[in-house]
Structure formats: structure tokens, C-alpha cells
Amino acid sequence: MQPIASPLTRRRLLAGAAGAPALLAGLSGGDAAAQSGGTVNFIGWSAAVDQVRAQISAFERATNVRVNYENFPWAQFRTALVTRLVGNAPIDVSWISDAWLPEFVEAGWLADINDIPQLMRYNADAADYCTQSMVYRGKQYGLAYYGDHMSFMYNTELLERAGITTLPTTWEEVVQQSLRIKQQGIVEFPLLLSLAADTWLIEFVSALTYAFGGRMVDDAGNAVMADANRGAVRAARFIREAIATHRILSPGAVETGEINGLRAMGSGQHAFAIVPTYRIRALNDPSQASAAGKIRIALMPKGGPDGTNNTLGWIRFYGMTPAAKADRARRERAVRFMEFFGGRDTGGNYSMQKLLLTDVGLPSCALPVNQDADVTAFWNRWAGGGAVIAQQAMLAKKKDTIAPWFGEWVETSNQAWQAVCLGRAEPEAAMRTAAAKWTELRRAFR
Amino acid sequence: MLARLNRKFGYDERSAAILVFPVVAVLLVVAAYPILYSFWVSLHDIVLTRPLRRPFVGGDNYLRIFGDERFWLAVSRTTVYTVVTVVVTTVLAVLVALLLNETFPGQRILSAVLLVPWATPSVVNGLMWKWIYDPTYGLLNALLLKVGLIERYRAWLGDPDLTLMLIANAAVWKQMPLAALLLIVTMKAIPDDLYRAAKVDGANVLQRFVHVTLPALRPGLMLVLVYETMISIRHFDLFLIMTQGGPGDASFTLSWLIYVETFRSLRFGTGAAMSYVLAMATFLLSWAVIRWLGKRI
Known part of the structure; x- marks a missing residue:
């Protein structure tokens, strides 16, 4: 018979301490196993965290599958994800940026979903541009989290004060109207571009390059950004002149990140800006912006002789790891998770897509979502209607610089664009530097 | 074997060895192994996004670094930053130490206040100075505008000619108090x-x-110079928070280059090689300072 109580010796205490975590793990694991249909390990960046958590709760209730959810700030996410993948961390599903797709596929970190009809059927509902952004070498690697594009936004109040009644349709008109606003002393820098050397810079300059009818890389994968007529030189020169010649764009643009740009536009200090479309909600929310109610979206102006209304579009999506796909049970759970979040929930609704749009403003790739009455009401309330946004979305083009070496190249590209802004390099020379790095990395990859 | 060891080493020596062993073992695991492993990494072409290939390249990574113009740009930026930071910190620290070595009303309070910047976490220091330099709501702009030294707000950190000096200013503000404290201790002696x-x-x-004063201060100065040089040459947090190496390449220092190479480009091989170069440079500089000042003590 065991004594009811025994003296607490140091050895007993140490043994107890060592055994406790194992005991707890066993209890919780057993408990979880008994109550749920397994676990999905999901990793994302720190965006829409409340909405994700809410959807996770709904998913767990509907499927009895538990979700381990981890998130990291966007700025560190790629590094955090890569180090976990290299270390064979048990990740089933992750948010992926379209910019990383070739790099991750070549590294063997993403599994294609072509043989999973349960997910592929959502292509019928998705905008074609979104689907194409998830395709690499003929295979599709995920289901959309959201798809967005760069929009040209303006402040109605500042334009009214300057007596401007027609919206600019070209970047030359943007310059003229900005000069008019500046000369009247309404604001010092009417144009806002966020050109800090961070992950957003390539998105902004690509949008401007497309508007000037240029490209960074041609269809064959050759760098054409330094080409005077079909490259990014015209866009680069426009930025340089906006800063140095017309003084309508602040020299401080080189230290303005996307978030700070958003705040500056929201404070009513700028008349025109290029901003991700999903920010329109924050810009017109009185609790977040003093210029609320005055920010509207127009079609991207055309720039130069070959200008277009095109803009840059991008997509973030749910990707599955090969390890998850290789295990039947993990694959089943991961597919259910991806469908519930990127497709329809168990009730047949695009609940996550709608939640992200109506709560955060993230546009959906699923076309039926845009027919929803709540979504229409959302665009009417925050953007004065969704017609221009829909029209611009049709003119969005994905980044032509997406390649396995994108992550390395973009560092050089960012420096080249900043050198142009600072007047440290001529647009042609800066683009030649970026093009040379592209060619070097491309060769090295072969 | 055991008996022979027992005969060779006395009880005290054996006890000491047993007591020291855990610390040595921990140091081997957390210090020696990573140092040796990172050297091994520096001899391979490891790119995290290409996990299936990691060829042994010997000294190629080191050769590649020395042939990379970014490296030499970073070396020049680091040199300027280090020299400015160390010299200004040391001169100010000497002046402050001279002041606080005197007896006057409020001397104790001033000594305590002096430690506030040193006690401020580095990240907070960076954010604070970034806020001060901000082009739209920064304190520096407001102050200079008020006294009539500028006509309109300026983007201080957006000016490539000023960026490095402005970051150095933030570093001096934080590092000077400790240097002054070390010198005061020497002065009191x-x-x-x-x-x-x-x-x-x-x-x-x-x-x-x-x-x-100056000859007697040499031991303290040596400590300050070595410490400040080691800190400044490897400074990273201020660059991350305030400029991210920019604008353009205006604040592209060695530490920043290592960060970009390792954690953005995910080239761990060249990143490790650069880290070794930086470590060796720090070691050699410190050794030179100790030799130079040590001879004069």
C-alpha cells in the first residue's frame, strides 16, 4: 500500500518537474484527439487576424478539425516562413504571395492542386487574372486569399478648392493639376507616392511603369526595364521630375512606406496618390482618417505616348506544403481548410471572402462575392460605388518580375529606384543596373 | 587510467574541473559550435530558397565578397559611421566626465539624468529619433522652423548627405553616458x-x-575606444528602424549588408562569410587600439 503523502524531496521535485510537461502534453493531446478530427497547422502574416480567428472558430465548429494558427509581421514573413520550411516545421497551409510562387515551387515547398477537384472547381468562379497568378509551369498552387490592385486615388475637397472639375486622365494632367494646387498654396506636395525601399516599392513602381506603357520584363523573361521606349525609364523619369523639377512630390517619399503614405493621404495633405485599393475603407473611415469621405478612386491615368490605364494587380493565396499533401489524413484536413477559407464554407457561402471584404476591404477573387448585396453596399459606402474599381480590376496585370530570383533581385531594384528619386542616378542608368542584376541572377539560376 | 589521473591531479584540481565542466559544456554548445558551424557555412554556397543544392565552394564566398562593390561601399559607410560615432562619443564623454567630476549643486541629479539615454532600449531610441526627424510632424523641423533656421519642413532622413550623420547622432546620444561613466570612474582614481x-x-x-588628466585617463579611454568601436562597427538596430539602409544606399553599412544578404536574399553562405570578415575587422581594430594605447599606459 502506498503512503497517502510522502516527504517532498529534491529528487521527487525534479522528477515531477521533468514529467509534468509530458503529462500535460499527453493529456491535452489525448483530449484533443478525442474531441477533434485532427489538426491543421496554418501560418500567415499579421493581417486580418480577428477575421481569421473568427473563421477558424467557425471552421473548427463545422468540421471538428482544430487549427494551429501562427502569424508573423508581413515584413519578416518570407524569412520566417522559409526558415520554417527549411527546418521541416510541420506546416500544412500557408499564406503565399504571388511574388514567391516560382521561388517556392522550385524549392519544393509548395504542392500543386491540379489533382484536387474539390479545390480546382473554384476556378470557375474566380477572376482569370487571380487564377493565372497562382499558376507556375502549367500547374496551380493554391486558392485565393484575396486579389487586389493599385488604384489612383484623389481628394475631392482639395480638387474643389483648386477649382478643378475634371479628373486627370493622363499623368501629364496630374502634373498640371498638382502645380495648380501647389501654386494656390493649398498643399505643398499634391502628389503622394510611397517610395521607401520596402516590399511595397516594386508594387508602386510596377503600377506606374504599366501606366506609362512599359514593362520590367518581357514575355520571354528578358529584362527590358532599361529600354527607353518599352521599359520603366519613362516612369522613373516621371518620378524624378515630380520630385526635382515640378516639386509636386516630396523628397521625403524615399522614406515614406506604404502605411505612412496611407496616413499622409488620410490626413488630407495630398490630392493624388497611388494606393492599394483595399485601403479605401481606412481612408474614408472617420475614425482613421481626417480626410474621410473625400477620397475617391479614378481610373489609373495614362503616361507618355504609349500610356495605358493598366495597373498592377497582385494576389495572396492559400498554399499547401508537399508534406501535407503526401499524407492522406493531413491532405484531407488541409483541403477542407483551404476550401473553407479560399472557397465556400460548409454552408455553401464564400463567408471568408465576404468577411474580408466587408470588414477589412480586401477585394475578393471570387466573382459571385461581388454580386452580394452587402458587398455592393460596402463599395457604395466606402468608395462611392464599385464601378471604377471593377473596371480597374479588369485592367490589372500581374508583376512581370515574378521569378525564382525575385527575392534577390528586388533589393537591387529598390536601390535603383531610390537612386533615381534622390537624383543620384539617371533613370536610364538606374534601370540598366536593375536589368543587369536581373540578367545575372537569371543566368546563375540556370 | 583513472588512477593515473588521480595521482597527477589533486583533489582540488579534480573538484575544480568537475565544477567548471557544466559551464564549459554550455559554452561549447552555445558559443563554440555555432562559431565553427557558421565558418563551415561560409565555405558553402547555401541559398535557403534552393535547398536541394549546397555545394562546397571553399574560399569563393570570401573572394566574391571582396569583388562585390556593395561590400566596399558598405565598408566605406561603416568606416565613416564608426569614426564619427567613436570620436564624437569619446570627446563628449570626456567633457561630460570633466564636468561631473567637479562638485556643484545638482551634480548628483545630473549624473542620474545622464544615464537615462543609456537605459533607453535601442529600439525605443531608434523610434524616438525617427520621430524627431520625421518630415511631417518631427520635433526637429518644428524647432528649426520656430527659430527661423529653415523655411519649410525637411525630410532629414531622406537626405542622403545627412542620413549617416543623423543616425550617428542617435547612436552618440545613447552611447555617450556609459562612456562618460567609465571615464568618471577613471578620473576619480x-x-x-x-x-x-x-x-x-x-x-x-x-x-x-x-x-x-589625459595621461591618467588612458586606461579608461582605451576601454571606451575599444567598446565604442566594437559597438559602432556592428551597429544594426538603428539602421533597421530608421532607414533600412536607405535612402538609396546612403546608410548601407556592413551590418545592414549582412542582414540583406542573409535574411532578405537568404544567401546564408555569403552572409556567414561577411559576418566573419566583420568579426575579424572588429577584432583587429580592437587589438590595434589596445596595442596603441596600451604602450602609452
């Missing part, structure tokens, strides 16, 4: 007799500083 004898010989204040 200077015998008053030396000053009295100098006065008797007719030495004025400046002569007493040059011929009495």
Missing part, C-alpha cells in the same frame, strides 16, 4: 597630489588637463 603639484609648478587648467 587620479590622485589630487598630481593636480596640486602641477599647480605649484604653475600649470594652468588646460596644461593640467593635457599633462595630468
